[in-house]
Amino acid sequence: MPTTRVSRTLSLLALGFSALSGAAHAQDCTTKIGAVLPTSVDWGRPIAETAQFAVDQVNAAGGAAGCQIEMVLRDTQVDPKVGVDAAKALVDLEGVKVLLGAVSSGVSMPILTSVTVPSGVMQMSCCSSSTAFTGLSEEGKTKGLWYRTFATTGVQSAVGAKVAADKGYKTVAILYKNDDWGQDMARLIAADFAAVGVEVTASVAINDAQPNYRAEVTDALSGQPEALYLALYPAEGTAAVREWLSLGGTQNMILANSLKSDEFRDNVGLQYLGSALGTDTASPRSESADAFRAAYQERFGSEPNGPGLANSYDAAMLALLAMEAAGKDASGADVAAAMSRVTDPNGTPVSADTSGFAAAKELLAGGGTVMFQGATGNVRFDANGDVSAPAVVWSFSEGGTQEVQYMSLNDVDAFMASLN
Template sequence: MKKDMRIITSAAGLAAALALSAGAAAAQECTTKIGAVLPTSVDWGRPIAETAQFVVDQVNEAGGVAGCTIEMVLRDSQVDPKVGVDAAKALVDLDGVQVLLGAVSSGVSMPILTSVTVPSDVLQMSCCSSSTAFTKLAQEGKTNGLFFRTFATTGVQAAVGAKVARDQGYKSVAILYKNDDWGQDLQALVTRDLEALGITVTSSTAINDAQPSFRAEVTSALSGNPDALYLGLYPNEGTAAVREWLSLGGTQNMIMANALKSDEFRDNVGLQYLGNALGTDTASPRVASADDFVTAYEAKFGSAPNGPGLANSYDATMIALLAMEAAGKDATGDQIASQITRVTDPAGTPITADSAGFAQARDILAGGGSVMYQGATGNVRFDANGDVSAPAVVWKYTEDSVEEVEYLSLTEVDDFIASLN
């Protein structure tokens, strides 16, 4: 009996392998392009793009999408709205993509959405844009159901940042924020949440790109003698602003948005000056699929996924490709977008986030069924505005990475936000 079972198991494994091989062979007969506009010229952006490509490779191993090999055409946004829009236009107009991954910064994603993807009926799936301006745009019916993001809105980070200030006993906080859609949104929300907790915001100062010096802005922020500094910045301007802040005698008590979860920022400022700095970020839930992603990532890249947006990039790419599979060959962006709910269906068949899961999904979708995608950030659920909710973490820098200080479950996050309101 045991021998028979081994034969059956081996036969089943061989059949699965042959099916994957046949699918892959069929996929070589045609190629479908998808676009990605991601900040590959910055150290924290490259892993986000590499993670997206990892998904594409897994899907191609499973036979591609709708019988075709997927080619991800990647363009660097340089975290610059104009560069990002030009890149997106080239991908849509020249490469003919119906799916666009990106961008990372809300200030880049928003003009791409309004001037490129919505007018062209292209699905835009962002791993890392968190501004609540996208929610408002969707509520006004101006996204045409074409925008989804696997990263929770800025409201989560703002609330958790305010919680950190309260827990650390800070009575006053100055804010430095990037002068774009993301930074402006974050500044408004964290100001509201700090004040709801009785914490004084002594100043709120915008930081613009490419300035030779931030001395005037930092001097203004220092004038109120705050207990702590809140940083809603990216690594380049964050490094320059914090160096200026420290050189002028500013406190080392800092609260950082997730964009500063960067080796570049830590190394350029110096770990010795960041001992009192705490960061916030959204997090994957404590579920098996999130652990499986970490294991697969480590096997692929040789290190843990410690940078910002990596799990979100994985899920954004896999969900977009599943929706393409559900929509069928030569589907348009709006047709692909309409299938997102079918591949993230709470009542659907659970599938894993890997080659085998994609192959399983293909069969289920072909038979008219739906699937429940279980990914790097758990069982992803989009609301009517294309938004997701997520747990959160508080973190600090270590010599070669970051370390989790506190984990807040989705329920804890939602309860804390409700208490602020």
């Protein structure tokens, strides 16, 4: 290792240990941040627990902006009205200036437009991918208060089309959730299927809480497609797939990352999912991503295989870093504006853990900037608060899921360019 690199590493470690030693003497105060996440569903609880993991690590480093952090968590039930009510309570009653969430674009959007933007609260989502947010930002309607650590639906859509092309499917039917996210996915995937020469025989919306989905599935089956694309969540996904199979539908399925769920696998039955392939954004093949996996396994005793876990960790850690950079009593707009100081490509690299946060505190206090190296890599936001990401194709296994194919960020960008 070159001498200069050794020196910088030792300096950073010294900064980290110095700040850690002062953690016990942190200010006797608490700052609340809000979190609106779907804790009532099995795949949502780990997302919330991972955000809390990041908060715990920050508190071990002395907290953010001079205070310990309390994450006040509310369940959205993946329901827009419930999510909006929860967000309003956190903003109006708890006084939070930073809100983590939500998971579904259909929940995040009304929270953004009716709660966080009007109240001047920064909203950081781990798991909302609709391109509608990009359009809203381009129109100036997010006021710079919106960030997300999950890549847009464009990535998953493109990779889904690649799966269909690689498998040689010529016809595909689409079942999608009738909300902002599902509508966005259905629109994008239809265009991407067309770009790779795959015909969409039917595109059918699925609404929540119906007694059954026989009419919708019958409609999707009418064109006798070779495969089925599913942009659904586990509850309605399970019901729709059971109807699909009972009516003789093919087991050739392409799944959005929302179905990367033990609940969905177990309720449908692994024996019926042997030909199913899912898509998801992925952590890069990097040291920081490996470090997160090791830390997660130590904390929770399992691999971070569920949807959105790495993204949830980075969302929480970045929000807290921005709070640190903005200083005590900062407004939501101040915190959002400080995001550039903690994701600076020319800043000093800091790791995503307690010692990394401690080092960042010292660097920021000295007027410097940092480059956060997190569970999803070196996070860089564009002008709309969006990120890009590598991708993965996965399949279900006895223990959860397994990787079938990894696509680097360059691979993803090149394939998406080819579609255009």
